[in-house]
Amino acid sequence: MRDTLPAMYDLINKAEWRSHEHCVAKLLPCLKDAVYEAENLLDEFTWYEKKVQVEGNASQSPFTDFFHTVIEGSFDEVNDVQSRLDHLSSMLDNLGLHGIAQRFDKLVRPETTSLPNETKIFGRAKELKQVLGLLGVPTCPKRKRTTSSIDASTRTSTKSRISSLPVLVIAGIGGVGKTTLAQHVCNHPRVRSHFDLIIWICVSDDFDVKRLTKEVIQSCTKKEGANDNLNSLQHALSNHVNNKRLLIVLDDMWDDSLKENGQCWKRFCAPFRNVQEGSMILVTTRCPNVTEGVRTMEHVIVEGLKDGVFWNFFKLCAFGSESSDNDPELERIAKEYFLN
Structure with a gap:
């Protein structure tokens, strides 16, 4: 699975170049979900590796406890995720995605001009x-x-x-x-x-x-x-x-x-x-x-905006004004999501 993931990241990038195509658009979120699950499984296995190291039990294998959590009866989550990755990769290959030349489609990336879309520039x-x-x-x-x-x-x-x-x-x-x-x-x-x-x-x-x-x-x-x-x-x-x-x-x-x-x-x-x-x-x-x-x-x-500047930019985008008086609870949720 660790060997497979880099190729899946590349495949996601290629799929996003052609996400305006109906078949690719339907398969792309499925591929991303499978990749997320694979990442979660690898993170969980890494946790068991650290646990064995911390406990200092050299005779214990991290595989033992890990596989108890991912195998339920006849259902093996690791094999299921790997099979999904292989299947989706094969389907996208049939659509010619593996050999795609990465070129921007004008529908995906519109042409820019010298006229600013925004009248105000933030934090620059x-x-x-x-x-x-x-x-x-x-x-x-x-x-x-x-x-x-x-x-x-x-x-x-x-x-x-x-x-x-x-x-x-x-x-x-x-x-x-x-x-x-x-x-x-x-x-x-x-x-x-x-x-x-x-x-x-x-x-x-x-x-x-x-x-x-x-x-x-x-x-x-x-x-x-x-x-x-x-x-x-x-x-x-x-x-x-x-x-x-x-x-x-x-x-x-x-x-x-x-x-x-x-x-x-x-x-x-x-x-x-x-x-x-x-x-x-x-x-x-x-x-x-x-x-x-x-x-x-x-x-x-050019680097990312500082938190305070980004917050003002977000308020302008969301509410049309930097000085908008918003619901305190909604503001707390937004700050927690965007600034943390």
Whole structure:
């Protein structure tokens, strides 16, 4: 059973990628229940192992007392759970789940945008300040002024270009608020006034250089690129971003971005060699390999909210207000569940 569980955890992960399919959705909770029962049995056996150690009875086997608790008459709970795991694994295998390529379905993971879903961000003042500092955003935003072609040519000649874009990574586990933080960064007045272009791309687990290049061009021109030749696309993109100070946000990057020994990532970055100094790439990821593979500076780690902040967030979600006067007993139950 101990040998079986790691494979079952992997199978659960694969099933969750396809949980929108009816057959998989029906089997997934059954598999989770069987895994929970297996974990409980192993925990119980571990308890008997500790009991024998504490009592110092070397001649006594922990199996003896343990099996008295799990075998009732002809019913053997251990064999029953193991049989269920084997049966469910076989059924999911017949659905093609064991060989599934783990790719997000848009129904499971919707595309993100630079516009925040929430108007207020909780407990991220420190991280927001850290990101703004690493982006090199001035403390006092300057008002942008309309420039003539003469002004533009003067600015081009006086401001230096950079040969490669610095990359800042926002890292943390799934659901901790990396995307929300990046959205609030993009919409911060100081950021909007500092960069000529702010481009948001939802990468997810499909790091297709051609697709991403097309999306960047569309963000620059507001027109969909018709050309399907990567060379032409990259030259067009290079022209669009030439001498501009830009911020490119690549949201939710996965290990797929490092394929071909990192050549895919380098290929994507190639058109940004003549951007203006001060330009940046901001990446959000839950993958440590991505963090270490693409960052060029100190990364920002987003961790869970502190209890008090999380409680205010929970009240806003549940009751629509942080100052809601709730039933004391319900509040006690909620705090016990969420904060302990």
